[in-house]
Amino acid sequence: MFRKTCVFVLAAAAGAGAVGVTDWLSVNGANEAVYLRQREDGHRWTWDILQTEVWAWRFAAGVEAEFDHPRRPVFETKELDIEGDELIQRYARYRDDRFDLRAGDYDKTLGKGLTLRSYEDCDFDVHQRLDGGLADACVAFGGREWGDVTALWGRNKHVEEKQQDFDRVAGGQVTIRPVDFFYVTGSGVKADVVENVETAGRKTGENTLYAGGLGGGWQYFDGYGEYAVRDGYDVALREDVRGDGFYGIVTGYLPRSSVSFQYKLYDNLAYRYNNPPPVSVDENMLTGPGSPSLGEWGYYAQVSANPVRDVRVRGGYSYADDQVGERDVKTEEIEQYLANVRYDLPWPVVVEGQYEQLGKLGILGEDVFGDIRRMPSLTVSWTPWDDHSFSTGFEREEKTDYTAGDRIFIYNRAEAGYTYSSWLGLNVSYEDTNQRAQELVRPGKDPLEDPDVYRYKNNWLWSEIRLSWYNEAFQNHVLTIGYGSRRGGRVCSSGVCKIEAPFTGLKISLESSF
Amino acid sequence: MRTVTLLTAALVLVATATAAWAAKTVPDFRLYNVDGNQVTFEELAAKYELMVFVFWATECVPCKDELVEINKFAGDYEGFGVVAVSTDSARTSSQVKPYFKGQGFKFDTLLDVDGELVKALGIPGNPYELLVTARGEVIWEHSGYRKGDEKKLRQEVEKYFAEREPEAPGPNDVTEEG
Numbered sequence: 001m002f003r004k005t006c007v008f009v010l011a012a013a014a015g016a017g018a019v020g021v022t023d024w025l026s027v028n029g030a031n032e033a034v035y036l037r038q039r040e041d042g043h044r045w046t047w048d049i050l051q052t053e054v055w056a057w058r059f060a061a062g063v064e065a066e067f068d069h070p071r072r073p074v075f076e077t078k079e080l081d082i083e084g085d086e087l088i089q090r091y092a093r094y095r096d097d098r099f100d101l102r103a104g105d106y107d108k109t110l111g112k113g114l115t116l117r118s119y120e121d122c123d124f125d126v127h128q129r130l131d132g133g134l135a136d137a138c139v140a141f142g143g144r145e146w147g148d149v150t151a152l153w154g155r156n157k158h159v160e161e162k163q164q165d166f167d168r169v170a171g172g173q174v175t176i177r178p179v180d181f182f183y184v185t186g187s188g189v190k191a192d193v194v195e196n197v198e199t200a201g202r203k204t205g206e207n208t209l210y211a212g213g214l215g216g217g218w219q220y221f222d223g224y225g226e227y228a229v230r231d232g233y234d235v236a237l238r239e240d241v242r243g244d245g246f247y248g249i250v251t252g253y254l255p256r257s258s259v260s261f262q263y264k265l266y267d268n269l270a271y272r273y274n275n276p277p278p279v280s281v282d283e284n285m286l287t288g289p290g291s292p293s294l295g296e297w298g299y300y301a302q303v304s305a306n307p308v309r310d311v312r313v314r315g316g317y318s319y320a321d322d323q324v325g326e327r328d329v330k331t332e333e334i335e336q337y338l339a340n341v342r343y344d345l346p347w348p349v350v351v352e353g354q355y356e357q358l359g360k361l362g363i364l365g366e367d368v369f370g371d372i373r374r375m376p377s378l379t380v381s382w383t384p385w386d387d388h389s390f391s392t393g394f395e396r397e398e399k400t401d402y403t404a405g406d407r408i409f410i411y412n413r414a415e416a417g418y419t420y421s422s423w424l425g426l427n428v429s430y431e432d433t434n435q436r437a438q439e440l441v442r443p444g445k446d447p448l449e450d451p452d453v454y455r456y457k458n459n460w461l462w463s464e465i466r467l468s469w470y471n472e473a474f475q476n477h478v479l480t481i482g483y484g485s486r487r488g489g490r491v492c493s494s495g496v497c498k499i500e501a502p503f504t505g506l507k508i509s510l511e512s513s514f
Numbered sequence: 515m516r517t518v519t520l521l522t523a524a525l526v527l528v529a530t531a532t533a534a535w536a537a538k539t540v541p542d543f544r545l546y547n548v549d550g551n552q553v554t555f556e557e558l559a560a561k562y563e564l565m566v567f568v569f570w571a572t573e574c575v576p577c578k579d580e581l582v583e584i585n586k587f588a589g590d591y592e593g594f595g596v597v598a599v600s601t602d603s604a605r606t607s608s609q610v611k612p613y614f615k616g617q618g619f620k621f622d623t624l625l626d627v628d629g630e631l632v633k634a635l636g637i638p639g640n641p642y643e644l645l646v647t648a649r650g651e652v653i654w655e656h657s658g659y660r661k662g663d664e665k666k667l668r669q670e671v672e673k674y675f676a677e678r679e680p681e682a683p684g685p686n687d688v689t690e691e692g
Contacts, residue, residue, distance in 0.1 A: 026661050030575065055660075222636065253541060253634055260633075304628065306544075309552075312628050342604055342627065348550055348611070350627065352604035381608035383548075386615045389608035419609045422616030470582065470617075476575045513575045 026055045030513045039485075039505040045070065052514075053093065060093040064106060089129070100136040108134060114228035114247055114269070114276055115187040115209040116150065116173055130169075131155045147176040147183075168192045171209075182216035185226065205241075206233040209269075223250035228276075230269050243268025247277050257305035264320075266296040279318055280336070295323030298334075314340040333361040333370075348383040362403075369403040391417045410434045411487075425466035431487045432459040457502075460485040475513050482507040539650040540567070541634050545599075545624040548611040553624060559648040562595035564674055566667060569632065569642040571601045572609045576659040577641040581619060583664040588621050594671055596621035601632055601640060645670055 029052025036045040047068040053060040068085040091104025102108075107129050132154010139147045151172035171189030178184075193205040213226030225248035232241035245266035252259045262279045269276055279300040298320025306312050315338065322332035335358070342352040354377045361370040377395035384390070397411040415429040464482035471477075485504035542555045558565060568584065570577030581598060588596045600610045600623060607625050614623055626632055635644065638657065645654035645667070654670045656663065 023662075028660050217636070251633065258630070258633065304630070306630075314628070344546065348608070350604050350607060352627075379603075379605045381604055381606070383608045383611050387612050389612050391605050391608050393605055417605075419612050422613040425609075470578070475579050478575075511575075513579065 024057045027514065028053055028055070030511065032509060032511045034507065034509040036503065037506045038503065058094055058096050060095070062091045062093055062102075062104070062106065064089040098138045098140060101134070103133045105129070105131040106134075113173065113185075113187060113211065113213070114226050114245060115171060115189045115211045116152070132169075144180070145177060147174065149174050181218050183214075185211075185213040185215070187211045187213075205235060208232060220254070221250065221252040224248065228269060241268065245269035245276060256307070257303065260302045261299065262301075262318075263299045264296060268295065279320055297321055297323075300336075302338075310344040312342045314338070331363050333359075333363070335359045335361075350379075350381045352379045352381075353377070371399055371401040371403065373397055373399045387421045389419045391415075408434070422470075423468050425464075425468070427462075427464045427466070429462045429486075430460070431462075433487075434458065457485070457504075460487045460502075460504075462486045477513075478509075478511045480507070480509045480511075539652065540631075540644070540646050541650075543631055543634070545626055545631065548614055548623045548625070553622070555650065558595065558597060558622070559650070563593035563648050564591075564671065565595040565597050565646050565648075566671070567631075567644040567646055568596065568598045569601055569626075569637050569640050570598055571640050572606050572613055573602075574640045578613075579661075580641050580643075580659040580664065582617065583661075584667070585617070585619050585621065587664075587668055591671055591675060593675070598623045599626050599631055600624065601626050601629060601637075603627060643667060645674070647674075 029050065031051075032049045034045075034047050038044070045068070047066065050063065050065045053062040066085075066087045070085070089105040089107070091102050091106040094101045130152065132152065134154075135149075135151045137149045138145055139149070149172065153168075153170040155168055169189060169191040171187065171191075173185060173187035175183055175185045188210045189208070191207040191209075193207060208231045209228055210231075211226050211228035213224060215224035216222065225246065227246050228244060230241070230243040230245075232243075233239075234241050243266070245264070247264045247266075249260065249262045251261075264277065264279050266276055276296075279298045298318065300316060300318030302314065302316035304312070304314045316336075317338075318334075318336045320334045321330050322334075323330055337357045338354070339356075340352070340354040342350065344350050354375075356375040356377075357372065358375070359370065359372040361368060375395065375397045377393065379391065379393040381391040382389065393413075393415045395413050397409075399409040399411075401407045401409065411431070411433045413429065413431045415427065417425065417427045419425045462482060462484035464480060467479045469477055483506050486502065488502035540555055544552050544554050547553050566584070568577075568581065570581060584596055588594075598614075598619070598621060600607065602610055602625070604627050607627050610623060610625060624631075631637075635652075641657075641659045643654075643656045644652050646652055653674065656666065
């Protein structure tokens with residue numbers, strides 16, 4: 001009876017909706033227009049990000065465009081005076097029930113495997129821009145899916161650096177599902193790496209990765225494991241570079257509880273353009289260095305349970321280490337603990353408390369250095385009447401930096417929110433630290449990681465009003481008007497993290513889907 | 515040592531995979547709905563012969579587009595139910611009810627605050643739809659939303675009701691011929 005059908009992610013944009021012009025012609029996409037005005041010096045920024053696909057029957061023309069004036073304040077401070085900037089990506093797409101083909105310049109995440117992420121740049125965490133072709137095909141007949149094939153080729157590009165890399169990647173993955181509960185994967189990727197800055201465009205490395213995996217699942221547990229081999233060549237050193245790695249995850253579902261275990265062992269598997277999966281208690285990549293290190297080993301275990309009615313608990317522990325330089329010489333240890341309790345009080349109040357501790361220990365010869373972060377948080381969410389909801393949250397991050405003479409950085413954040421029906425939202429947030437921060441932009445830096453940032457400011461107050469509406473023709477719109485100051489740093493929403501610049505002033509944004 | 519560890523881990527996974535013997539099904543669960551009542555799959559299965567689970571969140575724009583479209587035909591088929599599963603965290607789950615009331619949605623809405631159902635079913639992201647029978651079997655799944663996708667769902671629902679075997683007449687059933 002079970003019939004797994006081909007599942008392709010359809011929307012080009014994360015917030016895409018759709019406007020149907022006729023049965024065979026439609027436009028879908030999303031647009032975000034933002035205006036920022038800095039309070040102190042009146043400096044203004046505007047930008048617009050448009051992602052759209054125009055579909056005619058099964059064919060589409062896609063555009064991902066970004067217009068900045070001047071360049072967005074997430075880049076280097078020295079670049080803020082650039083008059084304007086734009087980035088336009090164009091691609092063509094064909095899609096039916098079995099094929100999804102793209103050619104051109106686009107962003108695409110290919111999943112968590114050991115090889116298909118070879119073209120991703122671990123320096124930028126989440127960056128997947130490819131200029132080339134991508135083909136997904138699903139093999140389905142007899143009422144079920146028997147497998148799927150992915151092939152990609154082209155160049156990866158760095159939007160941030162605006163440099164034209166000539167890195168080339170080509171590869172693919174085949175998945176075969178002989179039975180509904182079991183599948184086998186095989187994949188291979190070849191990537192030529194070029195570092196423009198240091199080598200003036202000459203190829204500096206070759207990376208070839210092959211992997212095979214097994215996966216399956218049934219009602220009470222599932223699992224997946226993949227083993228990869230790397231065969232590379234370092235042009236500068238004129239020597240072969242070899243490595244291998246294993247990644248696996250098993251989850252068991254018991255009555256009122258689940259247990260999960262994840263394991264990784266990477267021995268010289270990664271290079272600059274490879275971001276193998278981390279192991280992490282809370283999937284926030286804190287314990288996954290994702291670095292081009294020679295060796296990484298780690299595991300995590302997590303238990304979730306609903307021991308008594310209305311109470312859910314979750315606990316996790318992860319350990320990972322890095323080996324850089326000589327193999328098997330440990331240079332970093334990362335340990336993470338997580339405890340989370342959620343209590344559903346007599347409806348409609350939900351209370352959630354969490355404690356997370358993350359320790360990083362660096363080892364350099366006989367020297368040991370590092371830091372420990374302790375992060376407690378408390379969230380209360382309340383729906384007193386059908387149309388009204390309130391939420392409050394408090395989080396604290398206390399970082400003891402043993403490298404900086406046991407210096408303690410403290411960050412507190414309190415937030416309160418209110419929503420009315422489906423169209424009005426109000427939010428106020430207050431942040432403070434025991435260190436002062438200058439309102440300058442540090443690309444890729446979390447202010448808490450970067451002591452130089454703490455110079456001018458140590459508290460931030462931000463208020464925001466959000467209006468949402470829907471109409472049949474252009475679907476969802478969200479107008480947000482915010483005023484005050486924000487610390488910036490790493491901001492995560494729905495699992496996607498980005499670095500935001502510290503800011504003081506007015507922000508108006510209009511997000512639309514169509 | 516490393517080789518032994520690798521082999522052990524690989525064997526565990528092979529055992530996991532080969533021990534599997536059943537098709538993908540929805541596990542029995544117990545989640546809150548927006549009115550604060552706990553709902554189990556068994557209770558839903560008693561109400562509906564066929565149901566679509568739509569995974570969504572208040573911050574997901576295409577999810578909202580999809581729910582509006584599905585709402586238009588949610589009540590058109592006897593025995594068919596729509597179950598919207600909110601994946602909002604504890605912080606935003608309080609917004610689900612005001613949003614639903616504001617939109618006038620009448621179908622069931624569950625709060626999967628811990629991601630319990632998401633993990634059990636391997637949902638990769640929002641929006642995601644599963645067509646599930648009362649026996650818990652997943653017979654169709656779909657990822658993402660583009661205008662017109664709701665028609666596919668509707669076709670699958672109609673196909674199911676057209677192809678299903680008619681229920682065997684019970685001992686007390688009276689035929690017209692009889």
